[in-house]
Amino acid sequence: AVKSNQQRMNYTGLNTKPYTLAAFVISGMYAGLAGGLLASMDPLAGAERMQWTASGEVVLMTILGGAGTLLGPVLGAGFIKYFENIFSKINDNVLHGWFSFMPDGIEDFIITIIHPFVGKGWHLTLGLLFMLVVIFLPGGLVEGGQRIGRLFGRKKSDPETPDGKTTPAE
Structure with a gap:
């Protein structure tokens, strides 16, 4: 209160x-x-610790994980730092290695499309992931875990009522 x-x-x-x-x-x-x-x-x-994005990153972690929960910000921090390490390490050489089986014109086109989302532009990927979580999971990753738990934790219906409906007591 x-x-x-x-x-x-x-x-x-x-x-x-x-x-x-x-x-x-x-x-x-x-x-x-x-x-x-x-x-x-x-x-x-370094000076990057004093930028406004450092405090905004903490808010982003909290919202992404699930505000109002104890585990949510921890999950959000792990999610953001994990994807930061993954997407910031991908450069043009890695992309060329991934798509080397394609013809040169198509390979260059796909790398041109993907390039802004990886490497130094990993913030753009983080923003898109954040938008997807906010749109489809307003309660954050904790809500997603709860939805999955409810999906797999449902009890089977009573065998006496095959349609799952209950009848009122007489």
Whole structure:
């Protein structure tokens, strides 16, 4: 209730300041821990860490994984970093190797089409994947996992009622 409507909680007589302060301090502790671990694991602090895209990437990870869930941002971070490593390593030489079985004109055409989506342009692929997830899975990857779980977790219908419908008790 403190998260959704602080003013209403104040009207009921509950002081929300200690709860919001505690949430702020706990999030600051986790941010400090993350920064300390980053500094110990990656000694090169480049200017790219200070760009606006770094904070936008965290929001993207949260939305992609599933906002409002504990596991969602972790899944989103893994998804983004995995695809970043995959798509940023693909260059023209790799593409030519993949499509070398095709005639030269068609190979060059396909590589021209795919080239903007890989290598330094992997952000475009990430944007397309993000759009697909937002359109088809508004709850993120967690919702996709829940849909798959419901699909495979359905119980079989009762053998007495072959159509699966239940009859009211008499």
